[in-house]
Amino acid sequence: MPNATTRPKRSRRNRRAPREDxxxxxxxxxxxxxxxxxxxxxxxxxxxxxxxxxxxxxxxxxxxxxxxxxxxxxxxxxxxxxxxxxxxxxxxxxxxxxxxxxxxxxxxxxxxxxxxxxxxxxxxxxxxxxxxxxxxxxxxxxxxxxxxxxxVERWHFLMLNDHGRNHKYQLAIQKAVREGCNTVLDIGTGTGILGMCAKKAGATEVYACELSRTMYELACEVVAANSMEGSIKILHLKSLEMEIPKDIPHRVSLVVTETVDAGLFGEGIIESLIHAWNNLLLPPQNLQDPSSGPSQTGRVIPAGATVFGMAVECQEIRRHHRLCVPEVGGLMLGPVGEIHSPVSCSPDADDNTEPYTTERLSRLPGGYTPLTSPFRVLDIDFNNPQELEGLYSKEVGRLHLGVIKEGVLDALAVWFQLQLDEENSLSTGPQEDTCWEQAIYPIQSPESCMVKPGDELLVEVSCNDAYLRLCLTAVVREGRVFHLDEWDRDAWSSVSSGTPEVELCSALAGLQTDQERPQQAFMLECSEIALLNNTVYHNKFHSAMSRLLRQLRETSHVAEHPVASEVNGHHSPEPFYVLDVSEGFSVLSLIAARLGLLPGGSGEVQAYSSVEKEQHQAILNLVAEANGVPEGRLEFWLSHVEDDSAVLQRPAIEKLWSAIFLDCVEICGLIRQKVVEKATLARSLLEDGGHIFPERIVIYGMLVESETLLQESAVQGRQPTLGFNIAPFINQFTVPVHVFLDLSTLQCRYLSEPVELFTLDLMNAATNYTARELKVRACTSGRVTAIPFWYQIHLDAEESVSTFSPDSHWKQAAVVLQEPLHVTVGDTVRLNVQLLKSSFSISASREEEPVPMDTAATSAMLERTV
Incomplete structure (x- = not known):
């Protein structure tokens, strides 16, 4: 460079230290x-x-x-x-x-x-x-x-792993594009797979819309990774908000969508298709000018659907939607009257109810029994705009269904066949190997309804809003019609056979109707009803609490309880104070209050419940009155504290708690967050001899091979997604723990016996640890893909309940391994279990050398916990 060295260099000045101020x-x-x-x-x-x-x-x-x-x-x-x-x-x-x-x-x-x-x-x-x-x-x-x-809801993984579903959609899209549908709109694109199918099939213009911000960004990444970012326009919009030419330049010739849920219409497909036909799609062929070419017509994939249903008996559904027991833990429940779940299609259902829930019938514990043959509910043509617009105003349909098998009528199960085009269809039926669940319409009659062959069910079908509704209105027997909303138990019993099952149902119903039923029917969440139906749990708590009160009475004297109250001129010991801080509805506080009324302990328990919903409090007050608990012996604790976060505190300045009930395990199968911190605080609030329920939680687990858990946890490579590169992007949202698991019906192979993974002592923190390493021996060869776990909840030294039992209201959970471990019989798998703030993690690795294991002991453990 000319004159590069002619310019003198400046010497750098020494920086001064900043002046002190x-x-x-x-x-x-x-x-x-x-x-x-x-x-x-x-x-x-x-x-x-x-x-x-x-x-x-x-x-x-x-x-x-x-x-x-x-x-x-x-x-x-x-x-x-x-x-x-x-x-x-x-x-x-x-x-x-x-x-x-x-x-x-x-x-x-x-x-x-x-x-x-x-x-x-x-x-x-x-x-x-x-x-x-x-x-x-x-x-x-x-x-x-x-x-x-x-x-990213877990069903995204299931659907993307369903190669059969993806391939059939691909075939239908390819056929439509070949027939001239060159402009495509993918409504509810998700990861963008259907839009990419359209582009790969040769569509000239492809648009896609997605309401979820997370899924929209994910779709953009996926489309870019598959080199289609310049040829697919993705909009972060609800399709109902889309306009021409603001969002897309002109009407399209094909709409593809899978905005359907287990009940077909629950994700708003009818509303979105009506809007699409009116604003975004070319007219259908039957409304098109005959002189127009085929490219000027519009169509929808799927082309239509047929909905099917059947009536079923299923104890698992029943115990989640209806009170099935007359008493729990020494408490009579009959006087409460009707308790049902927030899932109902009855005409008087309020805005808080849902018309159906969803279940995979093939995986329900205890199975199910069809009481009718499958029946056709309705047919819908998505390519007929007039039919779509008339669906909401359509008259209520009435079906007459013949009963084919004797049993308790628990629910109507519904599924559908999605007709993609003339050649390709998908079925969501309970016998299909599908990623879909079925829609469940529980029967919300106040009493169990036993039906038998020859009976006829009257079912009303309507769709006056976004949901398909099926409502069982009556049962016909021997020419007599029995309406569910005016159920006459005596008249029904008079025409029922004298079988033991019918007599039992009648007796249970009588327990609920001996007293005048309250005008109001109470509603609890499905999980709360299942909890209330769990008699084993409540009876064991009754025994453990009774034992604690006896111990406290034996060791306490008036001198140790200096504050006494005057009752009818006599001094009585200050009552023992118990606090139930369970999440949601709970009757544990009331069980404790009633125990104080038993001989030898009159008026000795002052119980506090942390329930806050008015309906929950009303139920507890009714049960208290019916079981002779004096007014004032049960109080609602949140009215005594200024802040819900400060629920764990003394009952009064000079008093401590005799017992505190902690709700330690979530229904989904996980330890509740901050339970260790709550237990630490609870221990400081106990009087001498006081107790936390439960006192200890032991976590058990086993090695299993389950392709199902892999399919539900992450997309398994490119093969199921038709070769598109989707897995690395959506798998960012993979979680290692699968919850709401029914281990008893999970499709899996047990590769080891159950082992104790961890123990959490809530009464003695000194025995707790934060990490544990153990070795598990494989008793069967296979791939370890997951470690399901459950809990043995020890209320005290003598009473415990398992969350892995037929009567459990809890589900189980499983840690799914990112990389499966191949094992043969005798191989040892090293498990590292760590606890951090009530959450624990499990990692696994394989060792070459086997370790001896007491097979008889672990077999006994499996028999005891399963």
Whole structure:
């Protein structure tokens, strides 16, 4: 370069050290002292302001003050949350993240607040960012796994792994494109697979829309990875919001969609197709000018559907939707009257009810029995706009169904055949190997209805809103019509055969109708009804609580309970105080209150329940009255505390609890979050000899090979997705723990005996550990794909219940391995189990050398827990 060396170089000046600013240093020092004093006084808001000042003026103190600043932020955020100052809460987090943009703890905590307030997409972004900052951050992992289930529902994996379903859609799309449908709109695109099928088939223009922000972004990534980003336009819109030419330039000739649920219409396919025919699709062929060419007509894939159904007997469905037992834990339940689930098609159903739930009939514990032959419910033509528009105003259809087998009428099960085109169809029937569940319409009669061959069921079919509704209205026997909403038990019994089953149903019904039934029918969640029907659990709790009260009575005297009350001129010991902090509905507090009324213990138990719903409280009050529990012996604890978060506290300044009932296991099969922290606080609130129920939880598990769990947990390569590169993108939302599992009906091979994985002692924290390594010997050769686990819940030293039993209201869960382990008989698998804040993780690796194992002991364990 010319004259490159002619310019003299400048010498670098030595930088001066920054001058000390006495005033600034004084401000920082005073603000730090003020912040610390505010923390002592629990004035977290003022402390937070002082820390902001200090860290903005003196950034060099960030490392020193980070822990104190975090603590202050979290405490102040809790206060703001309780006061409903949500905007201020998020403002504080934004200020904190400006100061500490790479602090994974603060980022994760921000995500937790967002998730609790319903901002799931935003929460997922924060959890993902926290994991990028620290990949081994367990709290962020747990949070991301939880939010992933909301963002990408598990059925996405099942459908993408269903090669048969994908291939049939591909064939129907290829055929339509060959016949001239060159402009395509994919409604509810999900990962974009159907839109990519259209493009690959030769469509000239492909558009897709997706409402979910997460799925929209995922589809964009998938389309780009398959080199189609320039030829498929994806819109983050609901199809009902789309307009021409604003969103797409002109009407399309083909709409493809699978916006159908187990009940066919529940995802709004009728409404979206009516809008599409009116605004986005070319007219169908039957409305087209005959002189127009085939390319000027529109069509829909799927072309139509036929809905089928049958009546079934199923004890598993029954116990989740209807009260089946007359008493639990010594409490008579009959006086409550009718209790049913929020799933109903009855004419008087309120807005809180749903018309159906979903189940995979082939996997229900105990199975099911068809009581009628399969019947046709309706046919729908998606390519007939007039038929779609007339569906909602269509008269109620009435079906007459003959009963073919004797049994208890528990539900109407519904499935459909989706006709993609003239040649390709999909069935969601219970006997099919399909990714679909069936829609279940439980029979919500106040009493069990036993039917027999020769009876006729009257079913009404309607679709006056977004849902298909099937409502059993009456049963016809020997020419007499018995309406479910005016059920006459005596008249029904008079024409019923005298079989033991019928007499039992009649006797149980009589227990519920001996007293005048309340005008109001009570509604509980399905899981709460299953819990109430779990007599084994409540009876064992009754025994354990009774034993505790006897022990307390034997060891306590008036001197040890100095505060006594005057009753009819006599001094009586101060009652024992018990607190039930179960999630949702629970009768445990009432069982304890009634135990205090038994001979030798009159009026000795003051029970508190944490239920807060008015219906729950009304049920408990009715049961209390019917079982002779005096008014005032059962109180609702949340009316005594200022904040739900402070539910664990003393009953009064001078008193402690005799027993605290913790709800430790979620219905889905996981340990509840923060149960260890709750147990620690609960122990400090117990009187001498007091007890936490349960006292101990033992976690059991086994090695299994299950292709089903793999299919439900992650997309298995490119083969099921027709060669499209989808798996790496959607599998980012794979979670290692599969919940709501019925291990008794899971398609799997047991590769080991059950083993004890972990023990959590809630009464004695000193015996707990945070990690455990154990060795499990394979008793069968195969691939270890998962480790299902369940719990033995020890109420005390003598009574325990298993969450893996036929009467359990809990489900099981399983850890699904990312990489299956191949084992042969005698191989040893090393399991590493870790506990962190009530959440535990399991990792597995294979060892070459086998270890001896007591097969007889583990076989006995399996027999005891299954």
């Amino acid at each position: 006495p005033a600034r240093n004084e401000l920082v020092s005073r603000s730090l002292e003020s912040a610390q004093q505010c923390l002592v006084n629990q004035d977290y808001g003022t402390a937070f302001v002082h820390y902001l000042l200090v860290l903005n003026v003196a950034p060099v103190l960030k490392d020193v003050a980070k822990e104190s600043f975090r603590f202050t932020l979290f405490k102040w955020a809790e206060e703001l949350d309780s006061l409903g100052r949500i905007q201020d809460l998020f403002g504080c987090y934004e200020q904190a993240m400006e100061l500490f943009p790479t602090d994974e703890v603060i980022v994760n905590s921000m995500g937790e607040h967002l998730f609790r307030m319903g901002f799931r997409d935003e929460a997922a972004g924060h959890f993902h960012k926290a994991l990028k900052l620290r990949p081994d951050f367990p709290e962020a992992k747990e949070n991301f796994y939880r939010v992933a289930n909301w963002l």
